[in-house]
């Protein structure tokens with residue numbers, strides 16, 4: 001949830017660290033800090049509550065320094081404040097931490113730290129104190145870190161500076177992402193590759209339990225007391241992909257990247273008229289799909305596709321529920337986990353739980369080499385490229401698309417979809433990015449709707465079946481970036497209570513793509529109109545005979561129902577974006593949110 005960066009080498013460390021922190025700001029931004037050795041070999045720790053810009057203002061970016069660590073925080077233990085910000089220092093140890101030390105209260109009573117007086121409310125300071133005591137006893141940092149692994153429960157990615165050691169950075173990882181960037185006579189440490197892309201594309205992925213010793217010329221990684229050989233990987237995206245490219249916000253840029261992302265995903269899994277790189281799912285009787293937030297919403301869409309086109313039982317669950325629920329899995333079940341970051345704590349925990357039972361697992365992930373990607377039995381990448389805006393857009397569409405292709409292939413394998421229909425669907429996939437480009441070439445309709453409704457206190461979303469799954473994402477998108485209260489309802493459910501909230505001019509946004517139940521949704525919309533609602537309808541169907549059910553109509557291209565559901569969300573993303581913009585919200589970094597939720 002937090003962002004970590006470290007640098008050792010010939011450059012001035014402070015600007016490198018600030019650059020990295022700015023790239024990582026999406027991971028958390030309620031406070032930030034930096035620790036470095038200056039020219040006189042004095043250790044400086046500077047931290048501040050608030051965004052990185054505040055920290056940057058109080059730093060001297062020109063100050064000579066060749067070794068430092070930095071942190072941008074998303075508070076878990078202890079409110080955002082300077083004292084609770086990282087780096088934390090206890091005695092000889094200064095460190096930054098991402099993750100949660102679950103047994104920190106218990107550890108405060110450990111004999112190793114019994115005489116230490118804690119000054120912050122964080123779990124991190126406890127880890128720092130424990131490592132410091134071990135180091136004071138051992139006078140050997142590697143041994144101390146190894147011993148600390150037995151004491152620290154929970155998750156951690158740590159970057160550490162040791163007093164009077166001007167030649168090394170130390171890192172340690174468990175259940176939180178951490179990489180070492182490989183440079184020329186300089187090296188980096190970061191939670192995420194984009195943080196160091198400006199300087200190097202080469203990196204080493206750290207595994208669970210790894211401890212790294214990083215100097216400017218050398219990287220040594222130990223695991224369970226043994227030196228391990230690490231592969232140097234190369235990041236396939238360039239920095240430009242992680243920058244705004246002239247767009248006002250990353251979110252808008254990422255919305256506009258969707259045609260390209262869709263093309264890339266299709267190219268990866270469909271070759272002309274054949275499937276490639278995809279597993280056979282026909283051997284499973286049942287699939288559990290588990291994810292959080294928007295990724296969960298793509299699972300809900302997939303449920304309809306698999307049930308409709310593959311005759312398979314699908315259970316979709318929110319990961320934070322699934323991991324604590326009784327499950328009835330057997331060897332004929334498959335678990336699919338969906339995660340953009342590949343680091344979401346609850347999704348990862350659900351995956352591990354199911355893996356332990358020796359049930360097959362398949363991960364749908366964006367970030368290559370992320371924990372979920374590495375731990376699942378099989379992994380399929382969505383090829384969306386780095387997503388920086390906290391609110392997901394392109395990763396959501398790519399996840400939905402990949403699930404659609406998987407359901408399609410399974411249906412073909414089961415001989416439910418025939419050759420003729422198969423060709424039509426593949427044509428629709430190949431044209432999908434053009435349809436999306438079409439939507440993006442005329443954003444006026446979304447802007448004008450946003451202008452009409454941006455002052456609303458509540459905005460409701462309605463749909464049935466797959467359309468309900470789509471509007472759930474529309475509603476989440478809206479509330480997370482505009483801070484307007486919003487709820488999505490299966491349209492038939494509204495009158496069982498919540499219709500009481502519909503007042504004159506309350507915006508109600510409905511999606512109607514499913515022909516079979518369109519008339520039912522239309523009746524429900526009319527019920528809200530009768531109570532004064534302002535109705536916006538997105539539909540691929542002919543609405544000429546139902547003009548009285550909408551104030552604004554957005555026409556969606558009518559294509560095969562395995563592909564069409566990817567279209568309405570593009571409009572909903574744009575409407576949310578413009579509403580948030582009119583309300584002057586911090587669109588790329590909405591309050592209280594972080595991009596990668598690596599804590600429970």
Ligand code: F6R
Nearest residue numbers: 293294295339340341344391392
């Ligand atoms: C909403 C959003 C979140 C994520 C959720 C899961 O716009 O981005 O709801 O979808 O936190 O994240 P990943 O996909 O990284 O597991």
